Amino acid sequence: MNGANSLSYKTSWRTGGAQTLCYAILLALAIIVIYPFVTLLLGSLKTEGEFFANPVGFPRSWQWQNYADAWQQAHIAQFTINTTMVTAGTVILTLFCAGTASFALSRFPFPGNRIIYLSFIILLTLPVQVYIIPLYVVVVKAKLADNLLGLILCYTTGSLPLSVFLFKTYFDAIPEELLDSARLDGCNDWLTFTRVVLPLSRPIIATVSIFTFVQAWNEFFLALIFIHSPDRQTLPLGLQAFFVNQFQTQFPLLFATLTISIAPIVVVYLLLQRQFIAGLTAGAVKG
Numbered sequence: 001m002n003g004a005n006s007l008s009y010k011t012s013w014r015t016g017g018a019q020t021l022c023y024a025i026l027l028a029l030a031i032i033v034i035y036p037f038v039t040l041l042l043g044s045l046k047t048e049g050e051f052f053a054n055p056v057g058f059p060r061s062w063q064w065q066n067y068a069d070a071w072q073q074a075h076i077a078q079f080t081i082n083t084t085m086v087t088a089g090t091v092i093l094t095l096f097c098a099g100t101a102s103f104a105l106s107r108f109p110f111p112g113n114r115i116i117y118l119s120f121i122i123l124l125t126l127p128v129q130v131y132i133i134p135l136y137v138v139v140v141k142a143k144l145a146d147n148l149l150g151l152i153l154c155y156t157t158g159s160l161p162l163s164v165f166l167f168k169t170y171f172d173a174i175p176e177e178l179l180d181s182a183r184l185d186g187c188n189d190w191l192t193f194t195r196v197v198l199p200l201s202r203p204i205i206a207t208v209s210i211f212t213f214v215q216a217w218n219e220f221f222l223a224l225i226f227i228h229s230p231d232r233q234t235l236p237l238g239l240q241a242f243f244v245n246q247f248q249t250q251f252p253l254l255f256a257t258l259t260i261s262i263a264p265i266v267v268v269y270l271l272l273q274r275q276f277i278a279g280l281t282a283g284a285v286k287g
Contacts, residue, residue, distance in 0.1 A: 044255035051251050063252065070256035078231065079238040082148060083217060086234060089152040090216040091209055094159045098208065099201075101160075102167030103193050107179070117168065123161040128221065139226060146228045154222050159212045166211075170204040171197065206272040213268055217261075235261045 039056055044066055046059040070076065104110075105117050128135070135154065144150030174197060182192040198205070220236040227233055239257050 040255050040259055044252055044259050046252050048250060048252055055251075066252050066256040067260065070253045070260065073253070074239055074257050076235070076239075076257060076260060079233055079235045082232060082238075083234040083236075086148055086151050086155065087213055087216040089149075090155040090159065091212045093152060093156045094163050094212045095205060095208060097156065098160055098163035098167050099198070099205075100193070102164050102171055103197060105164070106168050106171035117164070120161045120164045124165065128158060132221075132225065136225060145226050146232060147226075148232060150226055151223060151234070154226070155212075155216045155219060158222075159215055162211060163208045166204055166208055167201075170201060174200060210269060210272055214265055217265060 042058060043051055043055065045062045045064065046054075046066075047061070047063055050059060105113055139145050139150050139154065142150070144153065178196055178200075179192055182196045187195060218236060219234075220240075223234045223237040227237060230238070239254075239261065
């Protein structure tokens with residue numbers, strides 16, 4: 001009995017020690033992730049002199065006026081409208097194109113199916129800087145430069161490889177019997193897709209939506225290349241022109257604008273976090 005008790009004690013001690021180590025690692029990772037956001041928020045509520053005197057500490061007086069000044073001086077309203085239009089268009093177009101393409105690649109074994117899917121996978125490894133010159137030529141010849149529609153099409157193109165990969169992985173796991181039942185009830189392929197597949201795919205739709213939303217909302221490089229008119233600039237492009245100049249950077253106002261710009265991303269994630277996690281889990285297990 002003493003030996004059994006000793007073994008049980010050692011096992012419980014090891015289990016408890018492993019759990020403590022896991023919690024310590026998770027806590028450290030959480031601090032690493034949260035710390036920049038806390039610093040950003042605190043920095044946005046300081047005066048300029050206080051920021052340079054103590055960049056990472058708590059403000060002595062909370063300067064909420066920084067947000068009102070940043071909103072007015074940086075024309076955030078116009079930039080937010082532009083970014084919202086581009087992001088919404090990108091998400092909708094990506095969901096439609098990736099969803100339909102993935103369903104075809106998953107359920108219709110036509111010639112070239114694997115080659116097309118492999119092409120999407122290869123595109124995952126190519127950064128946009130590799131093909132920016134031919135992309136620029138195509139956009140200019142299509143007369144889509146300095147146009148929000150041009151940004152939507154470019155962002156959608158960049159989002160499709162990952163979206164197709166996630167959608168197809170999810171669609172492959174849907175039992176064929178469900179689709180056969182829908183066809184026996186008189187549904188054609190489109191009705192089967194819209195009435196059977198899509199209602200079952202809410203988790204992966206949320207996952208793709210969040211990935212696409214974040215990518216389109218934060219994208220800077222393509223906006224810098226294709227957008228020239230100030231009234232068509234998106235948030236990342238427009239904000240970099242304010243509060244940063246050759247002689248001085250107004251960090252409190254800059255931090256306030258950055259806080260405002262990331263708020264929609266946090267809200268969208270909080271609203272869709274359950275479906276987002278479910279979509280990632282389903283793709284990992286079923287794939």
